[in-house]
Amino acid sequence: MRIGIIGSGSIGGNLGKHWAQAGHKVMFSSRHPEELGSLVKEAGENAKAVSVTDAFEAKADVYLLAMPFKAIDKISELYAGEYANSVILDATNPYPQRDGEMAQQVRDANYNASEYTAMKFSTAKTAKAFNTIKAEHLRDRAFRSQDKLAIPFAAQDEASKAIVQKLIEDIGFDTVYIGNLTDTKIMDPNEKIYGMSVSKSELLEAVRSK
Template identity: 35%
Template sequence: MKIGILGSGLMGGKLGSHWAACGHDVTFSYSRSASKLDRLARESGGTAGSVAAAVEGADALLLAVHWSRVDDVLEQAGDLDGRVVLNCCVPLDAQDRDLVVGTTSSGAEELARKRPGARWVSCFNTTPSESFAPVFARKGQSPAPQVLTYGDDAGAKEIAGGLIRDIGFEPLECGGLRNGRYVEPFAMATVELAYVQPGGPALTYRFDKLR
């Protein structure tokens, strides 16, 4: 699968590198440092390029930028009609402290309004990037940790689910994009658990229904 990474920071760089290790054709784009893109491409066996190059011919895209950069990267990406886009953005302010969208909408819904032709799926936005490497190393072990996943396009969620499993997680169906109003605030709880509470940031979670 050809995957374009729109935002090659902690989230995009790590997920893209793991997908490349699974054999996917990954293009890294949108970084303050061209040398960082080149390094990611060299170390993973992927390629580095512009946002337009990452979008061209991609089977799936990952949007992984700070909320303040969303409009800029979308402008460079174009209309995205028909594209499957995995979104791991949380709509945070410049201090990464408070949500700037909530209650009556969500970041997921706002992105869908900006690019209504795209096939949006939100995932990984409640999962610290520090967990990716240990989960990837344990891939195949049961039970797998989960990733909350939500969107309005069943086919796009199926594609996202395959990519989530490639990393070693299991997608946990959380309904439509509207449910981002409740999932995105949960990301703030995972920040507390991962980065404030003791034990280190490689946090995973799993919800089980008792029988």
């Protein structure tokens, strides 16, 4: 798959490296792509650095959102014509202390953060994953054949579900399907499974517990 990484920090950077290692074509994007040379070198021949504009104009199969939550409005509006046939994989979290009032409004609303992303990227299919795991565990515990960590995820339809499940499994993690985006409240900051780095059986138990 062709994957655009929007936000090449600890989450986006590590996921991009893993996916490139797994054989996917990865575009790391930044406002300053010239600063991503070492990241591209680590990722190998399947990766390159581009501007955010170039990433969206390439019309990738999947776009990983790994930038601060407050950038969702601007990015969704600025590149509205570019992602209609893509999967938006949302790894963002609304942190009011970093993202300001809009993040607090989303956390106080009668919808969850992934539904907000889906509303903004309305012409794409949105899925949610990789927002609950600690960056160091994402970096260090990929590509395991045993003692795998489980990644919870949700998706808008069967096609995006299959794509995201493959992307998780391709880099050596187990998957736990939470359901539609309406079911992802438990993945949001300070909720039930946020921050958990556990096995599939342990994560399933946590999801099912009252």
